Structure formats: structure tokens, C-alpha cells
Amino acid sequence: MQQSPLRPPYEPIGAAQAESILPTSQRLLSKLRTRAKVMTAARQLFSANGYEAATIRDIARAAGMSTGAVFANFQDKADLFETVMAEDFDRVADVMRAAAEASESQFLVDRLSIVFAAAYRDGFTDVPLVQAAVAQSWVHPRSAEVRGRARARITTGVITDLLDQAVRTGELHADFDVKLISEMLWDAFIGNYRRGSFDGWTPEQQMTRLSDQMAVILAGTRRA
Amino acid sequence: MTEGGVDEVKGVRKAQKAATRQRVVAAARELFEGAGYEETTIRMIAERAGVSVGSVFTTFESKVDIFNYILFEKFELLIGELQRIAPHLKGTCCDRIVSLMSIAYGVECRQLDLMISHLAASHGWPDRIEVENARRQQRLVGLFHDCLMHGVNRGELRADLDLALLTETLMAVYLRNYRRAYYERLEAEALSGLIERQVKLIMMGARAG
Numbered sequence: 001m002q003q004s005p006l007r008p009p010y011e012p013i014g015a016a017q018a019e020s021i022l023p024t025s026q027r028l029l030s031k032l033r034t035r036a037k038v039m040t041a042a043r044q045l046f047s048a049n050g051y052e053a054a055t056i057r058d059i060a061r062a063a064g065m066s067t068g069a070v071f072a073n074f075q076d077k078a079d080l081f082e083t084v085m086a087e088d089f090d091r092v093a094d095v096m097r098a099a100a101e102a103s104e105s106q107f108l109v110d111r112l113s114i115v116f117a118a119a120y121r122d123g124f125t126d127v128p129l130v131q132a133a134v135a136q137s138w139v140h141p142r143s144a145e146v147r148g149r150a151r152a153r154i155t156t157g158v159i160t161d162l163l164d165q166a167v168r169t170g171e172l173h174a175d176f177d178v179k180l181i182s183e184m185l186w187d188a189f190i191g192n193y194r195r196g197s198f199d200g201w202t203p204e205q206q207m208t209r210l211s212d213q214m215a216v217i218l219a220g221t222r223r224a
Numbered sequence: 225m226t227e228g229g230v231d232e233v234k235g236v237r238k239a240q241k242a243a244t245r246q247r248v249v250a251a252a253r254e255l256f257e258g259a260g261y262e263e264t265t266i267r268m269i270a271e272r273a274g275v276s277v278g279s280v281f282t283t284f285e286s287k288v289d290i291f292n293y294i295l296f297e298k299f300e301l302l303i304g305e306l307q308r309i310a311p312h313l314k315g316t317c318c319d320r321i322v323s324l325m326s327i328a329y330g331v332e333c334r335q336l337d338l339m340i341s342h343l344a345a346s347h348g349w350p351d352r353i354e355v356e357n358a359r360r361q362q363r364l365v366g367l368f369h370d371c372l373m374h375g376v377n378r379g380e381l382r383a384d385l386d387l388a389l390l391t392e393t394l395m396a397v398y399l400r401n402y403r404r405a406y407y408e409r410l411e412a413e414a415l416s417g418l419i420e421r422q423v424k425l426i427m428m429g430a431r432a433g
Contacts, residue, residue: 050348052262131347138344138403139260145407180421187400188393194347198354212386216393219429 035073037063039087042080047129051081051136082144085133089151092123096158108166109214115158116189116210120203127196134190156186176221188213245283247273249297252290253338261291261341288345292353295342299360302331306367317375318427321368325398325423326416328364333405333412340406343399365391372430381430390430397422 041063045054056077060067074080099118103111124130137148159182166172192206251273255264266287270277284290306324313320332339368391375381401418404410
């Protein structure tokens with residue numbers, strides 16, 4: 001069997017286990033490897049060319065397989081793109097949650113800063129890919145939007161949790177609409193990728209901007 | 225041929241070119257609104273306008289330039305309306321900003337598909353278009369900035385505010401809501417209610433005293 005390097009989280013099985021598996025499982029494993037190869041190629045091309053300009057034909061060529069093999073694994077380009085972004089959203093949610101748990105400060109703004117800084121640094125790290133996703137999210141079908149929102153709810157959920165905790169500790173007044181605030185913070189976070197793209201901002205510069213924006217958005221809550 | 229004749233020919237050519245331009249713009253607008261910006265090709269625009277692909281390219285450099293021209297026209301209508309209304313606004317700074325944004329929602333929601341195409345394309349278009357778009361947006365930001373300035377001067381808002389940051393934050397929230405209009409089919413009136421809650425939250429932190 002061909003030994004192709006697999007990236008986490010698409011290494012579903014350890015090497016020791018792989019030796020003892022049955023042929024049917026090997027087929028499954030091979031299929032997963034093909035999928036992973038397609039995903040890697042797709043990720044690179046979506047990032048380099050944007051969603052519209054990246055074609056299945058180019059992705060197949062970059063992955064070293066036929067377009068048929070790509071279609072055996074993914075319904076269409078939209079499905080492939082969504083799967084790539086879903087993987088990223090999972091990683092971002094993990095990064096944010098880990099940062100939230102590791103943070104020692106009890107203060108809301110500090111905790112939010114730590115979580116967002118981690119998301120810029122280790123979460124969505126491919127700026128052109130994020131831009132492609134944001135552009136696509138304005139025009140994709142409603143069904144894709146519904147799935148996209150379900151994914152975004154996991155990441156904004158980390159923010160909402162922090163705000164809820166601040167309500168419990170009394171740092172944030174219970175009258176404030178926690179959902180509205182976390183949406184606004186998340187939108188500001190994503191919005192700064194535009195600067196990353198057009199103005200070449202680094203994750204640190206994006207974070208500095210977001211800190212200022214957070215201060216604006218939360219200023220009222222801190223005075224009440 | 226007399227000199228007057230040459231001028232006449234030139235005049236006719238100029239008029240023809242202007243007519244072609246108008247037809248191209250009208251056809252492109254319909255297609256961008258219907259099929260969307262990405263799906264529309266120059267060939268489709270030429271067919272709908274009843275001109276050759278070559279003629280399209282003599283009036284515009286590329287598809288994104290046609291789009292940019294349509295956005296320019298759309299923006300001039302919007303900013304004209306807002307500038308006309310701005311001096312007559314009453315109430316607190318927050319009220320004024322909410323009013324301006326609500327009017328803008330009313331105007332843009334009448335051609336929501338074009339607005340959505342605009343916002344989608346804005347994440348991936350060339351730098352030269354981004355520069356023009358940013359310049360237009362600055363004029364809109366300027367209106368909100370004036371409202372805030374007025375609030376500071378009246379003592380309603382804190383004097384130490386970072387007005388640039390504040391307007392940029394308000395603007396980002398304003399634009400983002402079009403997404404709700406599109407996917408949740410919110411009407412301009414519902415958007416106006418939403419932006420009121422958002423602007424109130426932000427402006428609470430900007431109040432003096």
C-alpha cells in the first residue's frame with residue numbers, strides 16, 4: 001500500500017493498528033488517504049486562487065489523481081470547500097477552547113483577548129482562505145449558510161460562554177444581550193482578515209485592532 | 225470632408241460609444257442582480273446588450289470595471305439621499321446614526337442582490353477597485369463621523385473618543401447586517417430594529433458623564 005503522509009486530524013488509525021487490519025478496512029483507509037490528499041490539494045488551490053478560480057480539474061491534478069477520483073469522494077466543488085472549511089472551524093474551536101481553559105485571568109477582556117489572539121495565531125492562519133470563505137459565505141445557498149452558522153455557533157459559543165461567566169461573576173450586567181455582543185465580537189474578529197488580506201496585517205496587528213474594537217463594543221457594558 | 229464634418233463624425237461616434245456603454249451597464253446590472261457577479265461572463269453581457277464582445281471591451285477594461293461603475297452609480301444615489309436628509313436629523317447622536325443607517329437599509333434592500341454581490345466581490349477584487357471602493361466608503365463613514373463630531377461638540381459624547389475607530393466599528397456592524405437581510409430575509413424595517421440595538425450598545429460606551 002502506498003505510504004502517503006497524513007495530516008492530523010485525518011490520521012484515523014495508528015501504524016501498529018494498521019498492520020493488523022482486515023482488507024476491507026484497508027480499503028477504507030485508502031479511501032481516507034485519497035480524501036486527505038484531495039483536501040490538502042484543495043486547501044492549497046482555494047487559498048492560492050480563491051473559490052471561483054480553483055477548479056476540480058486543477059485540484060485533481062495537484063493531488064495526483066483523476067477528476068473521477070475527486071468526485072468519488074466529494075459531491076462537487078462546494079462540498080469540497082465546505083469540508084475544508086469545516087476542518088478549519090473544528091481546529092479554531094479547539095484552539096479557542098484550549099486558550100479559554102488555559103487562561104488564568106478572571107477578567108472578561110483579558111480572557112477574550114487571549115482567546116482571540118490564539119484564534120488569529122493558531123486558528124484561521126491561512127488569510128487568503130479565510131477571505132475566500134467570507135466571500136463565498138455571501139453567495140452560497142441557504143442550506144450551506146445554515147450549516148455554516150451551526151459551525152460558527154461552536155466558535156462563537158466559546159465567546160458566549162466567557163460572557164455568561166462574566167455575567168455570573170457580576171462583571172457584566174445581566175441585562176446585556178450576550179448573544180448580540182458575542183456576534184458583534186466575532187464579526188469584528190473575522191472582519192480584520194480583510195486588513196490581513198489587503199493591507200498585509202500580521203496576526204499581532206489584527207489582534208491589536210481587535211483589542212481596540214473590543215474596547216469600543218464593551219465600553220458601555222463596563223460603565224453600566 | 226470639411227472640418228465640421230469630421231467633428232460631426234466624431235460626435236456621432238462619441239454618442240454611439242455612450243449608447244453602447246449605457247446598454248452594457250444596463251445588461252450587466254440585470255445579470256449581476258439575477259445570476260450574480262461571479263456567474264456572469266462578458267459574453268453574457270454582450271449578448272444581453274446586443275453588442276459584440278469586442279464592443280464591451282472598448283467601453284470597459286474588464287468585468288470588474290463594469291461592476292465598479294455600477295457600484296459607483298449605486299453609491300452616488302445612496303450618498304445623495306443621505307446627504308439630503310442628514311441636516312434635518314433630530315435627536316441624540318445614536319438616533320441620528322440609526323436613522324441614517326435605516327435609510328441606507330431602505331435604499332440598498334430595494335436592490336439587495338446587487339448589494340450582496342458587492343459585498344461578496346469586495347473580498348477578492350483587485351487592489352485598484354478596493355482603493356476606489358474604500359474612497360466611496362470613506363464618504364459614507366464621513367457622514368457617521370459628522371454625527372459623532374456633532375455629539376462631541378454638544379457635550380453629549382466623551383471628548384476623548386477615538387472617532388475613527390468608533391465609526392469603523394459602527395460601519396462594520398452596519399455592513400454585516402446585510403447578511404441577515406439576505407439569509408433570514410429580514411426586511412429593511414427589521415434591519416433597522418437590529419442596528420438600533422447594536423448602535424445603542426456601542427454608543428452607551430461613548431456617552432459623556
